[in-house]
Amino acid sequence: MDLIKSPLERSKRSPVRTCVGCSGRDDAEALVRLVVNVAAPDGVAPDGVAPGGVARVAVDLGDGRFGRGVHVHLRTACLRKARSGGIARSLRCAVEVSLGELLEQVVEASNRRITGLVLGAWRARRLLVGADVVCKALEAGAPLLIAATDAGVVLERGPITRAVAEGRAVAWGDKTSLGKLVGRDEVAVIVIQDPGIAQEVLKARRTADLAGEARRQGE
Ligand SMILES: [Zn+2]
Structure with a gap:
């Protein structure tokens, strides 16, 4: 389903990112970016990431410039690992969103x-x-x-x-x-x-x- 790219687009190289699920490095284009909003344990959402906070994860399909984010392959295995540990380790917070919710969000985004x-x-x-x-x-x-x-x-x-x-x-x-x-x-x-x-x-x-x-x- 790939388009024939114009010379201009071909010269634009996609940056490489690490998947928080499998830890593999890949073209940013092959990964989806999750943006994490963290609420501190007392329910107040600080701007930064609070250790021990609870993360609401949202999907960023735009230019990837807003929020604190992690990248992950859109594969069940990678998403599962990202949910159970990868996101938490990367951003030092717990993740409260389910896999189903995450995928739903990807479709909506x-x-x-x-x-x-x-x-x-x-x-x-x-x-x-x-x-x-x-x-x-x-x-x-x-x-x-x-x-x-x-x-x-x-x-x-x-x-x-x-x-x-x-x-x-x-x-x-x-x-x-x-x-x-x-x-x-x-x-x-x-x-x-x-x-x-x-x-x-x-x-x-x-x-x-x-x-x-x-x-x-x-x-
Ligand atoms: Zn992966």
Whole structure:
């Protein structure tokens, strides 16, 4: 499902981070960043990390600049180890969030991230709506199609089936939720024209898929 990267993107190397689960080092892109909010034992949440405090863990799929964070692979084994010890050792606090809650948060954060990216593309006029326009843009090499999960027959159109086959497509939201983002009643297909935004949407979608998979394994 990888996009063909532009020379500019290829030259941007992803930093390497250590997984708090397996302790393996990996591309930051292969890991998800957890941001930890720590409440002190008396219930007051200090800014820093209090030894002995209890951590609420949140997922950061943005640019990774806020909060105190740790990185972890989105795999059940790594997440389990991170929960039971890795996060606590790294940040010297107990973790009160369950694995299921954590994965739920990953899915929610992915959806928020995609919503933000789509809105950003819309405001920057780097997004197109409407089957004919979308098909034309895909034929001209647009980097990403977003199709509503209930898009229906429009998915049978040539440029759209090709985009799906080439991995230039993600299924996300339904016609009503996509429509809401761009001020219409219903939208079945959207094209993102900005390669950078397209790449980020793909990444967030993959993250959500991985979390869903890990959730099923954990059941
Ligand atoms: Zn790991």
